[in-house]
Amino acid sequence: MTTAPLALDERAARADADDALAPLAERFVLPDGVIYLDGNSLGPLPAAVPPAVTDVVTRQWGTDLIGSWNDNGWWDAPLRIGDTIGRLVGAAPGQTVAGDSTSVHLFTALTAAAALRPDRRFLVTDPGHFPTDRYLAEAVARRQDRLEVRRIAPPDLDAFLAEEGDQVAVVSYAPVDFRTGELYDMAATTEAAHRAGALAVWDLCHAAGAMPLHLDAQEVDFAVGCGYKFLNGGPGAPAYLYVAHRHHTSFETPVTGWNGHANPFGADRDYSPAPGIARARIGTPPILSLLALEAALTVFEDVDLAQVRAKSMSLTEFFLRCATELLTPLGIESVTPPDPSRRGSHIALRHPHALGLTHALAQRGVIIDMRAPDLLRFGVNALYTTHRQLLTAARHLQEIMQESAYDPEPPRTGPVT
Numbered sequence: 001m002t003t004a005p006l007a008l009d010e011r012a013a014r015a016d017a018d019d020a021l022a023p024l025a026e027r028f029v030l031p032d033g034v035i036y037l038d039g040n041s042l043g044p045l046p047a048a049v050p051p052a053v054t055d056v057v058t059r060q061w062g063t064d065l066i067g068s069w070n071d072n073g074w075w076d077a078p079l080r081i082g083d084t085i086g087r088l089v090g091a092a093p094g095q096t097v098a099g100d101s102t103s104v105h106l107f108t109a110l111t112a113a114a115a116l117r118p119d120r121r122f123l124v125t126d127p128g129h130f131p132t133d134r135y136l137a138e139a140v141a142r143r144q145d146r147l148e149v150r151r152i153a154p155p156d157l158d159a160f161l162a163e164e165g166d167q168v169a170v171v172s173y174a175p176v177d178f179r180t181g182e183l184y185d186m187a188a189t190t191e192a193a194h195r196a197g198a199l200a201v202w203d204l205c206h207a208a209g210a211m212p213l214h215l216d217a218q219e220v221d222f223a224v225g226c227g228y229k230f231l232n233g234g235p236g237a238p239a240y241l242y243v244a245h246r247h248h249t250s251f252e253t254p255v256t257g258w259n260g261h262a263n264p265f266g267a268d269r270d271y272s273p274a275p276g277i278a279r280a281r282i283g284t285p286p287i288l289s290l291l292a293l294e295a296a297l298t299v300f301e302d303v304d305l306a307q308v309r310a311k312s313m314s315l316t317e318f319f320l321r322c323a324t325e326l327l328t329p330l331g332i333e334s335v336t337p338p339d340p341s342r343r344g345s346h347i348a349l350r351h352p353h354a355l356g357l358t359h360a361l362a363q364r365g366v367i368i369d370m371r372a373p374d375l376l377r378f379g380v381n382a383l384y385t386t387h388r389q390l391l392t393a394a395r396h397l398q399e400i401m402q403e404s405a406y407d408p409e410p411p412r413t414g415p416v417t
């Protein structure tokens with residue numbers, strides 16, 4: 001027995017004993033015996049959600065019926081909940097709308113941003129961007145003849161802008177790489193885009209709720225994000241769209257539904273956009289999901305996101321240490337940057353049998369996910385993850401590998417791992 005495991009135990013115990021955020025775990029319903037490291041894919045259930053949903057269904061819908069659109073605040077929910085999310089991403093009120101999906105909002109954001117730069121050719125996006133972001137960039141470009149997608153990895157953006165900057169309409173990136181967990185510099189990228197005269201569109205799915213964001217202060221133009229990862233709004237939770245105030249009089253939405261009309265109940269003959277972010281509303285909002293998301297967001301009440309970020313960095317740092325000591329000798333390598341300031345809130349480990357290992361961990365109550373072909377993703381959430389859980393997860397993986405207790409070629413059991 002080496003002394004290293006003891007040192008890890010001690011480190012975990014000390015870090016958890018010093019953890020001021022530890023009581024926040026009580027705001028979640030987490031099954032006993034499960035170590036949940038997949039909140040970067042589907043956040044767990046906040047304890048505030050079941051009673052809120054029961055109230056929406058039984059009292060608001062069941063008793064108050066259609067009057068709830070006014071009396072229970074249903075009509076205002078997209079903008080009210082948008083503002084709540086806005087507080088988490090550094091957006092002053094009146095710039096964020098909740099509802100629809102990230103993909104739909106991306107289509108709106110990319111279309112609207114490109115239309116604000118009508119004389120430019122390039123829509124620049126990350127070749128490693130989440131698939132929906134890449135597909136939608138292509139879709140938007142196909143619908144505007146002058147536009148062409150250029151796939152430029154974040155480290156190459158400056159060089160590209162130096163060459164072609166005056167032709168760039170929009171740059172579209174994510175602060176956190178969904179595969180590797182690498183964190184990019186939003187402020188510098190947004191500034192570089194602006195220097196070139198382009199607009200910046202950000203996908204915050206893997207960042208919002210996990211770290212402080214500064215959309216207003218960094219002069220981001222458009223941003224989108226989902227409600228079901230670090231915001232814990234539940235499966236398929238409504239997403240959100242941020243549009244900076246300065247674009248409110250000029251941005252046009254491509255999906256001109258009646259909810260975004262200036263006079264939504266007037267049945268006017270022609271479309272006329274509502275003032276401000278309200279024009280990015282589309283159709284009747286998904287009230288049950290929106291109000292579940294609103295209840296979920298109460299977990300952030302009195303929570304300082306700077307503290308969340310500090311603990312998240314401590315957790316990922318500790319897990320990397322566990323991986324180096326326990327797993328690297330067995331052939332597992334991390335693809336997440338070792339520098340904590342360049343990491344989001346998950347660690348990705350590479351192994352050719354990632355799927356089999358993910359299943360074997362699940363059988364032991366450690367829930368992670370994998371991204372094809374060979375990455376195991378361990379998501380940490382400072383609101384409920386402990387250092388001890390990470391050490392236990394790493395030890396399980398070590399044992400599984402030492403004992404070859406996994407199926408190297410498991411059958412795929414469904415679309416989601």
Ligand SMILES: Cc1ncc(COP(=O)(O)O)c(C=O)c1O
Nearest residue numbers: 101102103130132178203205226
């Ligand atoms: C960065 C990123 N963007 C978008 C999505 C998904 O988009 P949608 O919410 O429309 O399914 C994901 C899902 O994991 C994601 O990681």
